[in-house]
Amino acid sequence: MHEIAGLFRRLPLGVYIVGAADAERRDAFTAAWVTQVSFDPPLLVVSVNPQNASYSILRASGAFTINVLKQGQLELARRFGTRSGREEDKLADVRWHRGRSGSPILDEALAYFDCEVTTTLAAGDHVLVIGRVIDGRILDADAVPMTYADTGDMDGSTALYPSRFRESR
Helix, strand or coil: CCCHHHHHHCCCCECEEEEEEECCEEEEEEECCEEEEECCCCEEEEEECCCCHHHHHHHHHCEEEEEECECCCHHHHHHHHHCCCCCCCCCCCCCEEECCCCCEEECCCCEEEEEEEEEEEEECCEEEEEEEEEEEEECCCCCCECEHHHHCCCCCHHHHCCHHHCCCC
8 A cells, every 4th residue: 555655646647837816816836636527618627725825816716727837847836836825926036927817827838728616626635626718828839748747756745645655665
């Protein structure tokens, strides 16, 4: 059983910056648990830690963006994945603009989806947020998407699995 955490690290996941804005409040965070759940209507789901500073903004606004990162953007993933929006404006000094929903779109992303929240569902220590895609665009058609494996243990997630699932070293 101790190999379960290592198995999760090998799931083929992308790396995304999920942004939200409500009035003057704005924030974004790094996520890997994002997937399409419907063609018609086009729906995406993102798994969010409800303790995350962005979550209350996302809930209040009823919208979010999913910015697809490309290989070579590890520092951007680290910026949004290891800092807290309660302590600093993570979007300061990053080129971005508001999407149709008002949520942040990173100018240097590979692509983005702009979504309106349709449903939320508690799932263990996270909340699944389902969003209907209202806009989106490929910003760099030649880029290769970053994968979660590219981030190593940047997010410290190995320590978050129950001890019976952690890899022995």
